[in-house]
Amino acid sequence: MSNATDIIILKQGAEARLYISEFNSQKCLVKERFRKTYRLPEIDKQLSGERMKAESKAISRCQAAGILVPRIYNMNLNDRKIYMEYFDRAVTAKTYINDLSPENEEQLNRIGEMIGSIVGKMHANNIIHGDLTTSNILLNPKSDDIHDYDMIFIDFGLAHYGQSTEDKGVDLYVLERALLSAHSSVPTIFDIILQSYKLHNSNGAADVISKFEDVRARGRKRTMVG
Amino acid sequence: MVIAIGFEGSANKIGVGIVRDGEVLANVRRTYITPPGEGFLPRETAQHHRGVILDILKEALEVSSILPKDIDVVCYTKGPGMAPPLLTVAIVARTIAQIWNKPLLGVNHCIGHIEMGRLITKAENPTVLYVSGGNTQIIAYSSKRYRIFGETIDIAVGNCLDRFARIIKLSNDPSPGYNIEQLAKSGSKFLPLPYCVKGMDVSFSGILSFIENHVRNAGKQTKNSKKDKVQETYTHADLCFSLQETIFAMLVETTERAMAHCGSEEVLIVGGVGCNERLQQMMEIMCRERGAKVYATDERFCIDNGVMIAHAGAEMFGSGTRMHWNEATITQRYRTDEVEVTWRND
Numbered sequence: 321m322s323n324a325t326d327i328i329i330l331k332q333g334a335e336a337r338l339y340i341s342e343f344n345s346q347k348c349l350v351k352e353r354f355r356k357t358y359r360l361p362e363i364d365k366q367l368s369g370e371r372m373k374a375e376s377k378a379i380s381r382c383q384a385a386g387i388l389v390p391r392i393y394n395m396n397l398n399d400r401k402i403y404m405e406y407f408d409r410a411v412t413a414k415t416y417i418n419d420l421s422p423e424n425e426e427q428l429n430r431i432g433e434m435i436g437s438i439v440g441k442m443h444a445n446n447i448i449h450g451d452l453t454t455s456n457i458l459l460n461p462k463s464d465d466i467h468d469y470d471m472i473f474i475d476f477g478l479a480h481y482g483q484s485t486e487d488k489g490v491d492l493y494v495l496e497r498a499l500l501s502a503h504s505s506v507p508t509i510f511d512i513i514l515q516s517y518k519l520h521n522s523n524g525a526a527d528v529i530s531k532f533e534d535v536r537a538r539g540r541k542r543t544m545v546g
Numbered sequence: 547m548v549i550a551i552g553f554e555g556s557a558n559k560i561g562v563g564i565v566r567d568g569e570v571l572a573n574v575r576r577t578y579i580t581p582p583g584e585g586f587l588p589r590e591t592a593q594h595h596r597g598v599i600l601d602i603l604k605e606a607l608e609v610s611s612i613l614p615k616d617i618d619v620v621c622y623t624k625g626p627g628m629a630p631p632l633l634t635v636a637i638v639a640r641t642i643a644q645i646w647n648k649p650l651l652g653v654n655h656c657i658g659h660i661e662m663g664r665l666i667t668k669a670e671n672p673t674v675l676y677v678s679g680g681n682t683q684i685i686a687y688s689s690k691r692y693r694i695f696g697e698t699i700d701i702a703v704g705n706c707l708d709r710f711a712r713i714i715k716l717s718n719d720p721s722p723g724y725n726i727e728q729l730a731k732s733g734s735k736f737l738p739l740p741y742c743v744k745g746m747d748v749s750f751s752g753i754l755s756f757i758e759n760h761v762r763n764a765g766k767q768t769k770n771s772k773k774d775k776v777q778e779t780y781t782h783a784d785l786c787f788s789l790q791e792t793i794f795a796m797l798v799e800t801t802e803r804a805m806a807h808c809g810s811e812e813v814l815i816v817g818g819v820g821c822n823e824r825l826q827q828m829m830e831i832m833c834r835e836r837g838a839k840v841y842a843t844d845e846r847f848c849i850d851n852g853v854m855i856a857h858a859g860a861e862m863f864g865s866g867t868r869m870h871w872n873e874a875t876i877t878q879r880y881r882t883d884e885v886e887v888t889w890r891n892d
Contacts, residue, residue, distance in 0.1 A: 332836055334803035358831035359795040362736050451745040455807055478743065490699065494745035501686070501693040502807065538699060 335371070335477065340406060343393045349406035352399075353477075368400055371477035375402060378447055378479035385445040387438055388472045407460045407472065414454035414502060416466075422505050427467055431459075432509045434471050436516025439495070442473075443488045444523040450478030452491055453498035485524065489531030492517070496536070548864050549612060550619045552856025553599075555635035556627025556655050557679060558586040560595045562606040563853030564617075565860055568665050571610035573846060573853045574602045582715045585708060592630035599638050606852070614646045621859025624652030625880035626680070632876040640874055651859045651869050655850075656681060656882040660692060661861055662854035663816040667841035671892060673810040675801045675829070676882075678817030678850075679704035682797070684746060684804045685882060687890065692882050695804040696746030703793055704819045706750040710789060713761050714782045721849075726786045727822050733787025737780050741792060746803050748796050757789060794825045798832050811838045821848040865889040 330338045330349075341350045353368040355361075372395060382389040390405040413431065420427055435457065442449060449456075459469040480487075492514070499510050518525045547567055554561045561575035578594040580586050607614070622639035623632060636652075643650040660674050674685040674692070682703045684696035701709075704723060711722030716729070740756055742749040764779070780788070801813060813833055815826060826842045833840040847853065865888040 331806075333806045334799060356799075356832070357835070358798055358828040360736060360791050362738070363741070363791065363795050366738070367741065451803075453745065453807060478745065490744050490747075493699070494747060497695070497697075497747065498745065498807075501688070501695045504689065504691070504693065535699065 333475075335368075341403070343403040346393070347406055347408075348393055348403045349390070351402045351404065354400065369397055372397055372400065372402060374450075374479050375476040377481065378449075378476035381445065381447050381481060382442065382473065382476075385441060385447070387441055387445075387447075388470055389476070390472065390474060407458055410458040410460040410472065412455050413457035413459055413471075416459050417454060417503055417506060417509070428506060428509060429512055430467075431471075432512030433516040436513035436518075437520040438471060438473065439492070439513070440517040440520030440522075440525065443491070443517075443521045443525075443528060446481055446483050446523070448480050448482055448484075448487045448491050449473065449476065450480065450491065450494075451475060452495035454502060485527045485531040486535070488528040489533075489535045492528070492532045493535045548618050548860045549616055550621055550856040550860035550863065551606070551612075551617050552653070552658075552852040552854065552859055553620075553622040553635045553639045554655070554658070554850050554852045554855045555595045555599070555631045556623045556625070557631065557850060558591050558594075559850040560599060560602065560631070560635065561850060561852035562599075562602045563851055563856045564606055564610040564612055565853055565856045566612075567860075568857065570853050571612060572606040573851055574606045574609065575849070575851050576602060577720065579719045582717050583712050584718075585712060588628045588630040591628065592634045595631050595634045599634065603638070603642070614642075614648075617646065617648055619651055619859055619863045620646070620648050621651045621653050621855050621863075623655050623658070623855055624875070625877035626655060627876075627878065629876065629878050632878070636874065636876045640871075649863070649868060650871070650874050651862055651867065652874060652876075653855045653859045653862070654880055654882065654885045655855075656683070656685075656880075657692065657885050657887075658854035658858040659816040660685065660814070660882075661858040662847055662851075663814045663841065663843055665857055666843045666847050667814060669812050669814045669839075669841040671810070672812035672814035672841060673801060673805050673808060674814045674816060675797060675820070676817045677703050677797065677815070677819035677825070679708060679819075681817060682748065682750075683882060684801055686804060686808050686810060687887065687892075688808075690887050690890070692885070692887060694881070694883050695807065696748065696800045699744065699747050699749050700751040701754070703748075703750060703797065704817070706754050706793065707789070707819065709754055710757060710785075713758055714785070716782075721818065723819055723822060726790065727824060729783050730786035730790045730824070731783075733781065733783035733785070735778075735780055735784040735787075736791065737785060737788040739788055739792045741796060743796050743799055746800050746807070748800055750793060753789070753792065757785060761785070790822075790824055794822075794828050797825065798828045801829065802832055802836070805836070805838065813838060813840045815840070815842040816848060818849045821845045861889040 393403040456475040458472040558578040564572040620643040682698040
């Protein structure tokens with residue numbers, strides 16, 4: 321394992337540091353859920369353990385369902401590290417959409433349909449992602465054409481397995497909110513995603529959509545006093 | 547130079563503030579305080595506001611030594627909030643604007659908090675955590691709007707605290723949240739509570755139900771209690787401590803997620819719950835660990851006040867926003883991202 325001096329932090333997310341290391345002499349990404357000192361040790365320990373387990377479970381469920389995710393090589397609850405596959409050429413969907421001109425409808429439709437179909441597939445398999453944002457979707461180029469890519473979902477720390485239409489509805493709501501705030505220049509993208517989602521979630525998509533409408537109404541109708 | 551007077555009364559606080567180009571000349575406020583175990587109801591709150599608003603107005607004018615003729619614009623809270631108190635304040639604002647023959651501007655309450663916080667702390671482009679009795683939002687500015695990145699999907703954090711204070715019959719004076727904060731300082735035993743984060747959104751209703759049941763069932767014999775050799779007991783102080791630690795950890799976590807998502811290096815905490823020192827401390831630690839900076843204000847400006855309405859109104863007025871008399875209405879629902887931020891050009 322590499323020592324501390326040659327660690328290059330790729331990104332510090334809300335809960336984890338990401339850096340490149342080696343596992344069995346293979347280049348890999350380390351996701352370390354370092355201790356958060358702002359919260360009680362009891363809460364911190366419980367959350368990081370829960371989320372590491374959630375991540376590895378959801379990843380293997382996605383693999384079984386044929387959804388592209390990073391492979392996990394190893395994990396260690398004690399030092400709070402997960403060693404996983406690293407995609408060095410991948411960009412986030414957030415960067416990709418921001419670089420895309422809003423007039424490029426063809427590619428916009430394509431990425432929207434792809435996101436919808438994969439989220440649909442996840443929900444059909446009762447996998448709830450829990451933090452669907454465009455920062456958590458990677459596009460790994462298959463050739464030199466940036467529009468030719470595999471779509472990989474990452475960051476399953478808030479994921480869980482469940483049949484609840486409420487949870488699936490909230491999942492879609494979280495995605496909608498992330499798109500509205502981060503990609504306000506392409507307001508149509510969520511509709512494209514939702515259309516494609518309906519086609520690909522073969523497991524009660526209509527119920528999920530109606531629950532999603534409920535969740536959305538709850539958010540909008542809340543009185544917001546004071 | 548813009549001199550603005552602001553009227554705020556969307557909930558149980560009523561305030562009048564006067565500002566001159568960002569300088570606070572007067573900040574007068576009264577709070578409608580209900581007995582322990584009771585919340586404030588719309589009709590009674592409006593009655594309270596009607597009773598005191600003219601005294602507050604007089605006091606604000608005296609403190610500031612500003613004459614009505616020097617004022618450029620009269621601002622009031624258009625929403626969101628409870629209708630009867632909002633209406634009381636709007637009527638007074640409309641009337642004095644007519645009497646003094648000044649332009650009138652309706653201000654979004656949430657925008658008032660954000661602009662006030664930016665004015666007092668000099669934060670430039672922060673990720674904003676807006677936490678109060680009716681709102682829980684994580685907001686960031688982008689192309690002429692304050693966009694909501696995360697929010698509660700059910701009740702607000704302050705509502706959760708207020709209702710818990712009612713369950714354990716804590717005093718509402720000066721505020722339920724303040725008394726929970728004080729009591730929590732003597733708590734030490736942690737009761738694990740549900741922890742409910744969904745991406746950048748949070749949920750508090752499950753936590754409230756859980757802790758409510760815990761209080762109700764405390765002392766009662768449960769089916770399993772014979773099996774448990776040691777029945778754990780928690781004092782009210784322990785419960786306050788556990789509740790604060792859990793819900794604030796959720797807020798700090800989602801704020802951090804929003805910061806990571808937007809690449810932001812400043813956090814501004816506004817709203818009534820924002821004057822909780824434990825929340826500020828937790829945010830401070832989180833920010834230090836990622837090289838960011840936290841900005842917060844004290845109770846004078848965190849808690850609803852007239853200055854925030856006056857200042858946000860002055861910003862709007864200065865950037866050319868005007869309102870017709872027939873638009874001088876109120877609304878209970880008025881989202882932060884509905885307002886076009888005409889006064890910022892970044």
